[in-house]
Amino acid sequence: METRPLGDTGHESTVMTFGAIALNWLEQEGANQLVEHVLDYGVNHFDVAPEYGDAELKLGPKLRQHREEIFLGCKTQERTYEGAWRKLERSLNRLGVDKIDLYQVHGLEYDEELDSITGDDGALAAFREAKEQGLIDHIGLTSHGDPGLILDALDRVDDLNSVMFPLNPVVAGKDGDEYDYEAVLARAEEKDVGTLGIKAFAGGSWPPTDELPEADRPFANWYRPVTAPDEIRERFDFAAARGLTSVISAGDPKLVTMILEAAAEYDGMEEAAQRSLIERVRHDDSPVPEQLHH
Amino acid sequence: MDVPKTVATALGDRPVAGKRCLEAGAGAGNATAGLLANGAERVYAVTTDREHARTTRRRVGDGGDGGGDTDGDGNGDSDGDNGAVGDRLAVLEADLRSVPLADYSVDLITAHGLCNVLEPATLSAIAEEFARVAAPGAHLVVDDYDPLPDGAAVRGLFAVENAASELSLGRPALTFYPAAFLRRFFAGHGWEFERERTLLEPVPWTESHVSAHADRAVSMAAEGPEETGDALAAEARRLASEIGSESTGRMYGLAFRLPD
Numbered sequence: 302m303e304t305r306p307l308g309d310t311g312h313e314s315t316v317m318t319f320g321a322i323a324l325n326w327l328e329q330e331g332a333n334q335l336v337e338h339v340l341d342y343g344v345n346h347f348d349v350a351p352e353y354g355d356a357e358l359k360l361g362p363k364l365r366q367h368r369e370e371i372f373l374g375c376k377t378q379e380r381t382y383e384g385a386w387r388k389l390e391r392s393l394n395r396l397g398v399d400k401i402d403l404y405q406v407h408g409l410e411y412d413e414e415l416d417s418i419t420g421d422d423g424a425l426a427a428f429r430e431a432k433e434q435g436l437i438d439h440i441g442l443t444s445h446g447d448p449g450l451i452l453d454a455l456d457r458v459d460d461l462n463s464v465m466f467p468l469n470p471v472v473a474g475k476d477g478d479e480y481d482y483e484a485v486l487a488r489a490e491e492k493d494v495g496t497l498g499i500k501a502f503a504g505g506s507w508p509p510t511d512e513l514p515e516a517d518r519p520f521a522n523w524y525r526p527v528t529a530p531d532e533i534r535e536r537f538d539f540a541a542a543r544g545l546t547s548v549i550s551a552g553d554p555k556l557v558t559m560i561l562e563a564a565a566e567y568d569g570m571e572e573a574a575q576r577s578l579i580e581r582v583r584h585d586d587s588p589v590p591e592q593l594h595h
Numbered sequence: 596m597d598v599p600k601t602v603a604t605a606l607g608d609r610p611v612a613g614k615r616c617l618e619a620g621a622g623a624g625n626a627t628a629g630l631l632a633n634g635a636e637r638v639y640a641v642t643t644d645r646e647h648a649r650t651t652r653r654r655v656g657d658g659g660d661g662g663g664d665t666d667g668d669g670n671g672d673s674d675g676d677n678g679a680v681g682d683r684l685a686v687l688e689a690d691l692r693s694v695p696l697a698d699y700s701v702d703l704i705t706a707h708g709l710c711n712v713l714e715p716a717t718l719s720a721i722a723e724e725f726a727r728v729a730a731p732g733a734h735l736v737v738d739d740y741d742p743l744p745d746g747a748a749v750r751g752l753f754a755v756e757n758a759a760s761e762l763s764l765g766r767p768a769l770t771f772y773p774a775a776f777l778r779r780f781f782a783g784h785g786w787e788f789e790r791e792r793t794l795l796e797p798v799p800w801t802e803s804h805v806s807a808h809a810d811r812a813v814s815m816a817a818e819g820p821e822e823t824g825d826a827l828a829a830e831a832r833r834l835a836s837e838i839g840s841e842s843t844g845r846m847y848g849l850a851f852r853l854p855d
Contacts, residue, residue, distance in 0.1 A: 476597040476632075573796040576600045577842060581799035583597065 302343040302565050305546045307582070308495035310462050312372050314346040317537070317549040317564030318497060321347050323554040325354035328466050329362070335554060336363035340370060342561045346547055348374040348497070349396070350407055351388060355541050359393040361572075373398065374463075374497075376407035376443060376589035377424065379516070380417040389402050389431055390518035396403070403463060404428055413501040415454055415540065441465065448481045455488050463495035469503050470539050470575070474583035486544055495547075502526045502533060502542035502551045502560070505586050530559050537563035539578055542570035596654045600743040602707060603627035605738050605848040608790075611635050614702035617728065619691055619721065620709035625653030626736075630705065631655065631680055639701070640686045641694060647690045656684050669711040677689040692720040699730040707738045708846075710777060714766045722784045726853075727824045735786050738794055740844055742771040747843040749808075750801045752834045762819035768811065774847040786851035795846035802840045809835035 303418045304313035319339045331443075339347075347364070349356050357375075366373060375396070377388040389404065405427070406418055418424045431437045441463035444451050451466055464485065472480045503524040507513060520526050527536055537560060539549040543577040550560040602625050612634035618626045621642035630638045640651050689695050704725055710718055725735065743750045753769050760768035772780075778788050812831035816824040 321817050375630075400822075474600065476596060569795075572798065573845075575794040576604065576796055577795045577799050580795060581801055581842065583599065584803075 303541075303567060304345070305344075306495075307372075307403075307439075307546050308462050308489070309493045310403075310437075310495060312346075314372060314453065314495070314547045315344045315548055315564070316541050316567055317342075317560060318346040318348050318374070318549045319344050319557075320499075320549045320552055321349035321356045321360050322552045323352035323356075323521075323550065323557055324393055325356040326554055329359055331554075333363050334357035335557065336360065336367075337392060338556065339561065342565055344561070344564070346372045346374065348376075348549055350376045350378075351392055352378060352407070357392060361397045361532065368398060370511070372402045374403040374405060374441065375401045376405035376441075377499070378407045380414055380424050381407075382422045382427045385427035386431070389427065393436065396517050400435060401437045403439045403441050404431065404437040405443050405463070406466065407443050408446075409444040409454060410439060412445040412450065412453070415450060419457055429460070430458040439463065441495070441497075441500075443497075447479060448480060449487050451482075451485045452488055455485070455492060455494060460570065461494055463497055463546070464489050464559045465497040465499055467500035468498040468540050468545060469501050469536060469544060469587070470578045471503065471505075471582050471585045471587040472500075473539075473543070473575075474579040475557075475587070480587075483538055483543070490544065496545045498540045498543075498545040498548045500524060501548050502536050502556065503587060504528075504532075507537065518581065519537055520551075520555065522541065522556075526551050526556060527578070530562070534557040534563040534566070535578055538567060538570040539575055542575060596624070596628045597608055598629045598632050599625050601657055601738065601846060601848075602626050603632075604666065604792070604794055605707065605736055605850075606630065606633055606705075611703060611851065615700065615730075616703045616705065617696065617701045619694075619704055619706045619725070620712070621647050621651045621686065622708060623647070624655040626705040626707040627684065627686075627816045630654045630703075631683060632645075635683065635703075636682050640694060641691055642686075643688065643690050643691050645688060648686045652684075652686050656680055656686065669674060682761070687838040691724060692717065692721065694724045694728055696728045701728050701733060702730055703734045703736070704729060705738075707734045708740075710737065710739045710772050711769050714770055718770075718772075718780070722740070722781065726784050726786075729853050731853060732855040733853045734783060735853075737777055737781065737849040737851070738846065739774075739777060739849075740771050740798060740846050741773055743844045748834070748838045748841050749805065749843065750755060752808055752812070752831065752838060753832045755827055755834060756815070757806055759812045759815035759819060759824070759831070762823060762827070763815045764818075768815070774849060777845065778849055781849070781851050786853060789850040789852055791850075792848045793845060794848045796844075798846050799842045800838075800840060805835050805838050805840060829846055 304315045307314045379385045439462035443465035504527040616635045618640040621640035627640040743758045755768040813828040816827040
């Protein structure tokens with residue numbers, strides 16, 4: 302599988318990152334099998350979070366067995382120094398490892414949060430101490446929210462190594478600043494910050510829960526995913542061709558193999574074909590930048 | 596209103612800011628939106644179709660009938676930082692074979708998806724008007740579709756639409772001109788060719804495109820002789836439901852300039 306430099310970290314990430322939330326929906330044995338399956342395709346970048354149910358615990362056994370092959374991203378929604386330290390220690394314990402390669406501020410949404418994390422008593426102070434102590438190697442940030450806020454974060458946090466944000470053709474077809482994740486991509490490239498794409502496979506929002514209760518959704522994704530192999534491939538190719546370092550797989554285990562196949566076969570996408578895809582879906586709705594992970 | 600990436604790409608390397616522009620065949624106002632977003636001083640959006648004129652005013656203009664928005668994205672205006680659109684946009688209901696604009700009065704002309712709805716005689720008359728209204732050094736942007744490849748399902752639907760149109764109006768509804776053809780054709784009207792680029796490949800003929808063409812075929816078939824008309828209408832409906840949507844063919848963008 303193609304690899305790309307993750308900003309200036311020195312790590313070459315595979316063009317697909319495994320979103321380990323998928324493990325939350327499996328029993329331990331199935332989780333082990335899925336991790337082996339993902340590794341068989343050569344994927345070397347995994348991403349997990351304490352908010353993903355039992356995913357940290359279920360990733361643990363295979364992560365420890367294959368620690369050298371896996372670049373591990375984890376994250377925290379804590380915004381304070383104390384909170385971030387507590388969550389980092391908890392994640393290290395649950396994962397059963399000594400170090401997290403990329404520790405990220407999870408789900409930044411509001412300007413005040415950026416003020417909090419960058420403050421003296423903010424989460425980033427804890428991140429930096431943890432880095433000095435060798436508990437984490439690199440610092441990242443994730444957001445489903447306003448691209449302007451991510452741009453601000455890129456300007457204000459000069460030791461950011463990666464940013465994670467939505468990128469898909471529905472959003473790429475829209476003009477408003479609130480959809481302008483392409484600007485984030487450009488700024489990150491300029492600053493040699495790695496870029497991780499989420500919601501590449503979003504087909505739209507789920508119907509309201511009174512119409513379709515969460516338990517009855519056919520896929521364990523925040524959003525309604527595209528599901529046919531050719532659509533998955535198209536979406537993967539699009540996200541990878543826009544210049545992201547790596548595209549994160551969808552949350553439902555049923556989709557993971559199709560995404561692995563697409564990533565393994567990825568060999569670029571012409572600009573005219575990217576525009577074709579944008580044009581085809583540009584009247585669709587998008588779950589971006591709607592907030593969905595709470 | 597979101598400017599389609601095809602329009603943005605076609606206009607991306609053209610000097611639009613501060614120019615007097617003619618969108619020839621306004622359609623849904625897509626090129627007009629692109630011209631305004633790129634800072635055109637004034638855009639004359641010309642169409643013979645009253646519904647298209649209304650749509651363009653509504654989607655692109657800031658007056659119209661209440662600023663509604665067919666995109667459903669709640670973003671009915673697109674005037675950006677370039678001042679009120681109302682001062683810069685004139686939607687004219689007029690025939691492109693006699694454009695109500697003075698000689699040498701426009702700096703840039705866009706024909707975005709126009710030529711394929713013109714049969715050769717009309718195309719020829721319109722090209723003469725372009726040459727008349729264009730100022731020395733003016734630019735021309737022609738975006739259109741190559742003939743569809745053999746085996747494309749939508750070809751069958753367009754064939755039915757053309758048959759219905761021939762029966763009711765005596766001319767085809769659609770003519771797909773190869774890029775090389777239009778390149779030589781406009782060169783013959785004095786335009787110097789500058790570049791060609793591929794805007795879409797493949798072209799997404801979405802379900803709404805396909806059903807709009809089927810509807811058009813059905814309504815024209817209704818004007819034809821009863822038995823033939825009915826058969827064409829039924830065939831158009833059958834093809835539309837069979838095709839659903841298809842991605843095939845190529846949309847190209849040509850750019851020309853008049854000598855100073």
